[in-house]
Amino acid sequence: CYSFCTLLKQKTIEMSNPEQGKPVISEDGVTDLGEATPEEVDQNVIDEAVCGSQPAVENEASGIVIPESGPVRSADVDEFDTLVSLLRDPDVPLHKKTVSIKRIRMSLSREDNPPIKELLNIDGCLETLVECLQDSRDSTKQFESAWAITNIASGTSEDTNAVANSGAVKVFSKFILDTKGNPESCNEDIVEQAVWAIGNIVCDDVRHRNMVLEGEPELFPTLIDMCSYRRLKTSVRNNTTWTISNLLRGKPVPPREVVIAALPLLVGNVMTPPNDDILMDSLWALSYYTDREDSRISDVLDGYPDVLPKLCEYLKSGSEPIQRLVLRNLGSIATGSDEHTERVLQSGFLHSLYGLLLRGGICDEIERVGCWLLSNITAGTRDQIQQVIDGGFLELLVHHVKNGRPQDRKEAIWALFNLATGGTNEQIAALLPFVKELMEVFGNIQHETIQFMRLVNILVDTQNDKFFEILDRDDLLRLQSTVILRVDERGEDDDSDRWKSHCEKVVQVMEKYEQYQMQKATGPREP
Numbered sequence: 001c002y003s004f005c006t007l008l009k010q011k012t013i014e015m016s017n018p019e020q021g022k023p024v025i026s027e028d029g030v031t032d033l034g035e036a037t038p039e040e041v042d043q044n045v046i047d048e049a050v051c052g053s054q055p056a057v058e059n060e061a062s063g064i065v066i067p068e069s070g071p072v073r074s075a076d077v078d079e080f081d082t083l084v085s086l087l088r089d090p091d092v093p094l095h096k097k098t099v100s101i102k103r104i105r106m107s108l109s110r111e112d113n114p115p116i117k118e119l120l121n122i123d124g125c126l127e128t129l130v131e132c133l134q135d136s137r138d139s140t141k142q143f144e145s146a147w148a149i150t151n152i153a154s155g156t157s158e159d160t161n162a163v164a165n166s167g168a169v170k171v172f173s174k175f176i177l178d179t180k181g182n183p184e185s186c187n188e189d190i191v192e193q194a195v196w197a198i199g200n201i202v203c204d205d206v207r208h209r210n211m212v213l214e215g216e217p218e219l220f221p222t223l224i225d226m227c228s229y230r231r232l233k234t235s236v237r238n239n240t241t242w243t244i245s246n247l248l249r250g251k252p253v254p255p256r257e258v259v260i261a262a263l264p265l266l267v268g269n270v271m272t273p274p275n276d277d278i279l280m281d282s283l284w285a286l287s288y289y290t291d292r293e294d295s296r297i298s299d300v301l302d303g304y305p306d307v308l309p310k311l312c313e314y315l316k317s318g319s320e321p322i323q324r325l326v327l328r329n330l331g332s333i334a335t336g337s338d339e340h341t342e343r344v345l346q347s348g349f350l351h352s353l354y355g356l357l358l359r360g361g362i363c364d365e366i367e368r369v370g371c372w373l374l375s376n377i378t379a380g381t382r383d384q385i386q387q388v389i390d391g392g393f394l395e396l397l398v399h400h401v402k403n404g405r406p407q408d409r410k411e412a413i414w415a416l417f418n419l420a421t422g423g424t425n426e427q428i429a430a431l432l433p434f435v436k437e438l439m440e441v442f443g444n445i446q447h448e449t450i451q452f453m454r455l456v457n458i459l460v461d462t463q464n465d466k467f468f469e470i471l472d473r474d475d476l477l478r479l480q481s482t483v484i485l486r487v488d489e490r491g492e493d494d495d496s497d498r499w500k501s502h503c504e505k506v507v508q509v510m511e512k513y514e515q516y517q518m519q520k521a522t523g524p525r526e527p
Contacts, residue, residue: 199243
């Protein structure tokens with residue numbers, strides 16, 4: 001029969017950052033995400049620039065009052081059409097257009113359900129905002145336009161795509177490129193919005209990322225340079241690092257020759273972080289850079305040998321979000337060659353990881369990413385597998401199979417399966433004390449049934465009598481009924497043949513068990 005011991009070990013990549021999404025910029029800062037939060041522009045200054053000392057004036061054509069002083073209120077959705085028309089009207093004074101844009105922007109800055117779709121339903125509204133963005137007569141008008149477009153780009157993929165196709169990227173890029181060599185002359189608030197908008201656009205779709213990297217080849221190096229401009233506000237440098245991280249994100253990865261220029265900045269931010277926001281975004285960026293690419297992993301480890309010890313320092317004393325990102329980086333490096341995995345192990349991180357997984361009650365993501373990292377190590381050499389065994393991790397992995405969330409369980413099962421696939425018979429035998437516990441939870445496993453069955457098959461093939469000594473008939477009947485149930489649940493799909501083969505394999509396991517019990521009862525035959 002087919003032996004699953006011939007299966008290759010599998011090193012797996014980690015999921016993309018779920019938190020590295022597209023923030024809406026609210027009146028009070030970023031909603032939803034804890035990523036780089038720009039300092040708010042002094043709204044009193046903007047209000048003063050927008051609103052003169054004249055009384056409110058009613059626009060005769062629309063009946064909408066354009067305030068000339070006092071607070072500006074958010075626009076109602078049913079006012080969008082008229083406000084966009086005002087922006088297009090060449091006879092409307094500039095300062096009134098600025099107030100109109102601000103009212104639209106304030107509406108788009110709502111934390112709950114900003115009316116992006118309602119605005120985009122107006123023909124040509126984005127093009128109108130992009131035109132306002134280019135109106136250099138009033139920097140406040142440009143700023144409000146940039147903010148509004150940034151929040152549109154924070155919407156659905158369809159909304160972001162509309163911004164990407166509106167011509168806004170080229171205009172935003174120009175604001176950023178104009179900082180080159182002369183950052184003091186730029187309007188920091190507009191540049192910050194431009195950086196934020198680009199970050200929102202490129203994190204939505206790898207096609208948008210490639211459009212920016214290929215269409216504006218000077219933008220990426222300029223963003224890197226901006227992070228060294230100490231006279232720029234901290235929030236600008238925070239957001240710039242976040243956008244650089246998003247430009248490294250996605251599959252297929254961007255060309256190495258383009259993004260390798262960011263390494264000195266990113267590693268420098270890890271070694272001597274200006275603040276936690278920049279540190280975390282730099283850690284995300286490094287994990288994207290090294291993700292399952294041997295040459296890129298070597299770029300980091302060979303070019304910056306101090307980075308691994310520094311990561312281990314953060315693992316011991318950093319905050320939970322930083323520890324999680326450190327584990328992700330170590331796991332990304334461990335997806336590389338066996339040599340890369342060995343260098344991760346030589347950093348001495350296993351002791352700290354054991355403490356994190358043992359503590360319990362920590363950040364859930366630490367447990368998932370920690371198990372994922374271990375799965376990449378057990379996909380390595382037998383010496384590397386032994387270090388996991390000697391570190392006492394088998395009990396912790398089994399604990400996460402039994403008690404972890406589905407995503408923790410998945411990574412823990414992969415770690416055990418990789419160990420069984422690549423380990424010696426003696427190393428595989430180290431799993432035997434946990435077989436009973438694993439079989440008890442098999443019925444609760446929904447998505448990793450195949451990996452679990454392969455693990456069982458390996459134990460049967462390599463341990464045979466020892467395996468059957470631990471289990472009784474009820475354990476194996478429960479195993480059989482669970483696999484049959486999974487086959488019935490799937491029906492006749494593309495995977496049904498593979499599942500049926502597992503069902504047949506369970507039957508073979510039962511037959512071997514019966515043979516073992518019969519031989520045990522009758523004793524060995526005389527020659």
